Amino acid sequence: MTRHDELAVTDRLQRALQAFQGAQKLLLTSPRQLQGQSAEEMEAFWRAPGGRIERYVHTTAEEVVAAFKAFSAAGLVAAANRHLVTQAQRRLAEGAP
DSSP: OOHHHHHHHHHHHHHHHHHHHHHHHHHHHHHHHTTTOOHHHHHHHHHTHHHHHHHHHHHHHHHHHHHHHHHHHTTOOOGGGHHHHHHHHHHHHHTOO
């Protein structure tokens, strides 16, 4: 693998991890937006925008796992990001959309 290929694989993983972190933040801050809302309003939120956020988290988790596989196949190691990769793998194992 060339240095250029290594940089491309590393960049893909980094971008995937950043997107996953951003998606997690959206998911974690969503309940704050719902404080004081009725049960019906909360349900409506999780059916529409909340559901899109959950799907986005799932999609970014898939990309993290795929990017990490490519990263690992290239023989590269990144212990510092392993925690986020594990979170992404766990998210996919839960089967949530």
